[in-house]
Amino acid sequence: MRVISVVNQKGGCGKTTTAVNLSDCIALHHRKVLLIDLDPQSNATLAVGMNDNEIKSSMYDVFCNNMSVRDIVQEIYPNFFFAPSRVTLTAVEQFLSGKEGRETVLKECLQPVMNDFDYIIIDCPPSIGLLTFNALKASTEAIIPVEMCTFSMQGLGRLLGTLELMEERGGHVVSFRALATIFDQRTKFSWEFFDELKRHFGDKLRDTKIHETVKLKEAARAGKPISRYYTGCIGFFDYDKLAKEIIAEEPEKKEKKSEQKKPKDKGIRFDCFAPDAQSVQLVGDFNNWCPNQIHMLNSDGNGIWTKTLLLDKGKYQYRYIIDGQWIHDQRNKKTEYSPYGGLNSVIEI
Ligand SMILES: Nc1ncnc2c1ncn2[C@@H]1O[C@H](COP(=O)(O)OP(=O)(O)O)[C@@H](O)[C@H]1O
Ligand SMILES: [Mg+2]
Structure with a gap:
């Protein structure tokens, strides 16, 4: 209490x-x-x-x-x-x-x-x-x-x-x-x-x-x-x-929290195609949906922003934040309704 x-x-x-x-x-x-x-x-x-x-x-x-x-x-x-x-x-x-x-x-x-x-x-x-x-x-x-x-x-x-x-x-x-x-x-x-x-x-x-x-x-x-x-x-x-x-x-x-196991050494790559974007972030269950934590990189300059995360086995919902706008992954057909409105993308590992 x-x-x-x-x-x-x-x-x-x-x-x-x-x-x-x-x-x-x-x-x-x-x-x-x-x-x-x-x-x-x-x-x-x-x-x-x-x-x-x-x-x-x-x-x-x-x-x-x-x-x-x-x-x-x-x-x-x-x-x-x-x-x-x-x-x-x-x-x-x-x-x-x-x-x-x-x-x-x-x-x-x-x-x-x-x-x-x-x-x-x-x-x-x-x-x-x-x-x-x-x-x-x-x-x-x-x-x-x-x-x-x-x-x-x-x-x-x-x-x-x-x-x-x-x-x-x-x-x-x-x-x-x-x-x-x-x-x-x-x-x-x-x-x-x-x-x-x-x-x-x-x-x-x-x-x-x-x-x-x-x-x-x-x-x-x-x-x-x-x-x-x-x-x-x-x-x-x-x-x-x-x-x-x-x-x-x-x-x-x-x-x-102190009992939590370390994530397994398995990289999952997220790709987001946003050629005109100034910034792209990734948010999801894996980071408690906190913005300003996971910044994606457009290192090849080809409009594809990427980020690789180490995640345990399981099902995760996520979204991209493209220039401040929260949107689901357009390339991933698997989506679920968010309890707060709109769609979240879903990935299963
Ligand atoms: N993050 C915010 N963005 C925009 N306006 C805000 C924000 N937080 C408070 N306000 C507005 O500022 C004014 C004062 O906020 P309020 O919460 O009533 O303050 P207090 O209770 O300390 O007097 C209200 O009109 C409120 O709607
Ligand atoms: Mg008040």
């Missing part, structure tokens, strides 16, 4: 977009996920398609009316459960002020549902007030989205200081990782800024970047996670990659 806060006191850095789409992508990998909207602005609630007037009870009732989390949660997609927020949540800070144990109310309220879910993800408000304290006290981990812009590092020191203080004073450790968001890969600025983040955070910066794409904005406006809106965009692949990265950190996964 993991509880992950998505937190940064800066607004507009992609907290809600990350909380919603990460929760959904983890749920697609057959984990039971509860997403909690802890922001009185209720952006996550809107982003999953709920209207304020449809909500009978919300996180406000959990904090102030002794309602159980179980009573306010709704399953919005298979495995994806949601606890909504309303603007009334602003009153929580005042309601709790001066009360003993005011920073651990959420933690207490989550205790009874801990075994109901594999993940609880909390979308925090853009401030370090009592709500954010409650989220952090209930969490074992935090994701800090950092937008690729000059001022995004300002104020981060205070958040990191808060995490340190929690550890020093209360022995509560929240292991955090920063996440680069709204990354425009066309600009030199983004790449330079990412390098700066890497220098600043070291291995506390996640490798996965969330690229800028209007599809994520459109999906939020449509009240849907990106997987239910448009899977053919980098936004979906980035969040799915992040989900896989987080799932791979599950304790039992880590153990399994």
Whole structure:
């Protein structure tokens, strides 16, 4: 059971977009996920398609009316459960002020549902007030989205200081990782800024970047996670990659990984005919569908891009990414429908 806060006191850095789409992508990998909207602005609630007037009870009732989390949660997609927020949540800070144990109310309220879910993800408000304290006290981990812009590092020191203080004073450790968001890969600025983040955070910066794409904005406006809106965009692949990265950190996964056998020494050659392409990549089950890992080469200049992989016996689905477009292998008749839409090519070894 993991509880992950998505937190940064800066607004507009992609907290809600990350909380919603990460929760959904983890749920697609057959984990039971509860997403909690802890922001009185209720952006996550809107982003999953709920209207304020449809909500009978919300996180406000959990904090102030002794309602159980179980009573306010709704399953919005298979495995994806949601606890909504309303603007009334602003009153929580005042309601709790001066009360003993005011920073651990959420933690207490989550205790009874801990075994109901594999993940609880909390979308925090853009401030370090009592709500954010409650989220952090209930969490074992935090994701800090950092937008690729000059001022995004300002104020981060205070958040990191808060995490340190929690550890020093209360022995509560929240292991955090920063996440680069709204990354425009066309600009030199983004790449330079990412390098700066890497220098600043070291291995506390996640490798996965969330690229800028209007599809994520459109999906939020449509009240849907990106997987239910448009899977053919980098936004979906980035969040799915992040989900896989987080799932791979599950304790039992880590153990399994170290037990994995080495691939057999058998090269499988992939050929892709794309004479006009600037770049061709290969993605598939064999690399968890991560872009920017396997770059194909057009070394003979004949338009055929090749890559040889060492793979174990088995069946693999794959696609080529030709100049950013994900397409199946036109020369391979064996295809299967992808659960996320479109066709994947299939190879059996
Ligand atoms: N990767 C992205 N590409 C394009 N727009 C994005 C991306 N991530 C977030 N946005 C947009 O930026 C705005 C702020 O994002 P949001 O997730 O609401 O931030 P926060 O919760 O930190 O305030 C929203 O309009 C959202 O749709
Ligand atoms: Mg938000």
